[in-house]
Amino acid sequence: MEGFPLTRVSRRRLLGTGALTAAGAVVSAAAAPAAAKSATRPATAPAAPMAENAxxxxxxxxxxxxGLxxxxxxxxxxxxxxxxxxxxxxxGRVYGMPLGDGTTSEGGAEFIGPTQDRIAALAKDMGVATYPTYNTGKNVYYRNGRRSLYATDGILGAVPPDWGVVDLEVALLKLGGMAKDVPVGQPWKAAKAEEWDAQTFYTWSRSNSLSSGARFLMDEFVSSTLSVRSQDVSLLYVLNYIASAGNESNPGTVDRLIDTKGGAQESRFVGGSQEVPVRLAAELGDIIRYNTAVRAISADGGGVTVTADGLTVSAKRVVVxxxxxxAGKIDFSPALPASRAQLxxxxxxxxxxxFVAVYDTPFWRADELTGQAVSDSGAIDATFDNSPPDGSRGIMMGFMNQANIRKLDGASADEVRTAGLAAFANFFGDKAKSPVRTAFQRWDNEIWxxxxxxGIAPPGVLTGFGEALRAPCGPIHWAGTETSDYWxxxxxxxVRSGERVAKEVEAAL
Ligand SMILES: Cc1cc2nc3c(=O)[nH]c(=O)nc-3n(C[C@H](O)[C@H](O)[C@H](O)COP(=O)(O)OP(=O)(O)OC[C@H]3O[C@@H](n4cnc5c(N)ncnc54)[C@H](O)[C@@H]3O)c2cc1C
Incomplete structure (x- = not known):
């Protein structure tokens, strides 16, 4: 095995030397591109920072x-x-959001469920245990200003009983049947790919359900799984998402996507999901360079040059x-093939x-509620009990999905808090208005x-550009959950995409 370049970068810094060269890895200091502009600066300007080469x-x-x-x-x-x-x-999208008291709560990815074998195996290797999501009692359904409670152990599972439920069940059965005809991870190869990719999920749900209840719940299915409106996403994309909710021996189902027990929300990680990447990153050590945004990738002479903030790296292959x-924010040269660039x-x-609110106790449990709610109004359309495993304090989490959060563009933290607590109070009563503290994480404002x-595909994208999701462009390879077949x-x-791309790169080297 060749040496780790960053070990040498650290050593170079320590020694204060200009360059170190060793077998398989080269690190040297060169003037940053900014230094070229120094002639225009006053003579007293500080020296430009040195960029490193590796x-x-x-x-x-x-x-x-x-990536990890x-x-x-x-x-x-x-x-x-x-x-x-x-x-x-x-x-990345797995993040322990600080609560302001030295503890964290999952601000991004949180749940793990059956057939999610690769994250389960990685968590096990990292020594991160799981525990069941709190799911005892009834769920809240808040619709048209009316609150009702429902059990989730009936035949409908997590689907709330609404007047449109028969209509909805028929439509969901149809969807499940159509999803079986989608080749997982290659939806553009489905026999009806063109037809299904020519319409939005909204168009399909309006022509396959009559009642407003069923239509609302189908919109909510898309909102709670993808955080977009039904109008935004192709029917084919949703069918592939359903097909993808399984593994090599268990075909994906709608229930596995939406259910808590037996579904994608079944369990949580002790200490928070971020423990998995944090421990893996610690294991990988100083081959990871933080605060190092990649700005440009150029493919040259069979290899690549990757230009990042303060560092330029020559490599045989690059994985984005x-x-x-x-990925579209990176400058690629020469220009990528149009199918990838336009994808x-x-x-x-x-x-x-x-949005989370912390309380002294998970008070909704005493009211025999799971802490899970679905709503058609207010800033929050779905909630979960995010309390720690021992229930030593109560943490209520609400998703501010799609248009709900865009309505809060420009809102102050206090306004977000007021909107979040008002929604919690609709579902769980006035006690919800008096948390010890609150916190929120807006992903749409995160530059990275x-x-x-x-990422979702509007109509026409999977059939027109889908093959470019994974296809390498010379020495440039693509990973990320969007490229995965299952889940x-x-x-x-x-994790699956990272494991797949490692094999792909290994085969190419
Ligand atoms: C609110 C929310 C809730 C979720 N809930 C769940 C859940 O309960 N269960 C579940 O399984 N999944 C959930 N997910 C999805 C899950 O987080 C993602 O599928 C997964 O973490 C994606 O990992 P990734 O490596 O593909 O991408 P990312 O996590 O996005 O990683 C990409 C990395 O690249 C970095 N980066 C970007 N541009 C550059 C650049 N130019 N140079 C250098 N670095 C760059 C980013 O900072 C980031 O660290 C949720 C996501 C969100 C946001």
Missing amino acids: AADVVIVGAGLS AAARDLVAAGRSVLVLEARERPG AMSPAI MQRYPMGSICK SGGGPV TGYMDGA
Whole structure:
């Protein structure tokens, strides 16, 4: 195995020397491009910072779960790897949101469920245990200003009983049946791909359900899984999302996407989901370089040059491990093939915010409520009990999804708090208005995420550009949950994509 370039970068800094060269990895200091402009500065201006040069077999851009999983496998295969991360932390869309008292709550990805085998295996390797999401009691359904309670252990599972429920069940059965005809991860190959990709989920749901209740619940299915409106997303994308909610031996189902028990929301990680990337990053050590945003990638003479803030790396291959929309911010030269370049212009992120309120106790449990609610009004359309495993304090989490959070564009933190607590009070009573503290994480305002939970495809994109999601462009390879076959959009999909890309790169080296 070749040496780790950043070990040498650190050593160079320590020694204060200009350059170090060693087998397989080169690190040197060169004037930053900004220094070229120094002639225009006054003679007293401070010297421009020195940019470093390095070399590695593979550069991975992004230390989210996909990038970290790829790095782990490539390092295990004996390759020299550098991971360049724009943020000051690993994990990307997996983040422990500070609550202001020294503790955190999941501000991004949180839940793990059955058939999510690859994130489960990684968490086990990292020594991160899981525990069941609190799910005892009844759920709240808040619709047309009326609050009702319902049990989730009946045949409808997590689906709230509404007047439109029969209508809805028929439509969901149809959807499940159609999803079975989608080749997982390659929806553009479905026999009816053109027809299904020519319409939005909204168009389909309006022609397949008559009641307003069923229509609302179908919109809510899209809002709570993708955080976009039904009008925004292609029917084919939704069908692939359903098909993807499984593994090689269990085909995806609608229930596995939406249910808590037996579904994607079944369990949580002890200490928070961020423990998985944080521990993996610690294991990978100083091959990860934080605060190092990649600005440009040029493919040259069979290899690549990756230009990041303060660092330029020559490598044989580069893995871009992030959503297509965020990858589109990088300058590629020569220009990428049009199918890939235009895919990155057509694969937008949803808008999403997680709002949490901390209470002395999970008081809703005493009222025999799970803490899960679905609502058609107010700033929050879905909630979960985010309390720690021992229930020593109560944490209520609400999703401010799609248009709800965009309505709060420009709102102050106090206004977001007021809107969040008003929604909690509608679902769980006035006690919800007096938390010990609140916090929220807006993903649409995060420069290095641009929204969440996942990039989605409007009509025409999967059939027109879908093949470009994973297809390498010369020495440039693509990872990220959006490229996964199973559990695309989830942590499991991110890990799967990292493992897939590591094999792809290994085969190409
Ligand atoms: C609110 C929310 C709730 C979610 N809930 C769940 C859940 O309960 N369960 C679940 O399984 N999944 C959930 N997800 C989805 C899950 O978080 C993602 O699927 C997964 O974390 C994506 O990992 P990734 O590696 O593909 O991308 P990311 O996590 O986005 O990683 C990409 C990384 O690249 C970095 N980066 C971007 N641009 C550059 C650049 N130019 N240079 C260097 N670095 C760069 C970013 O900072 C980031 O660290 C949720 C997501 C959100 C936002």
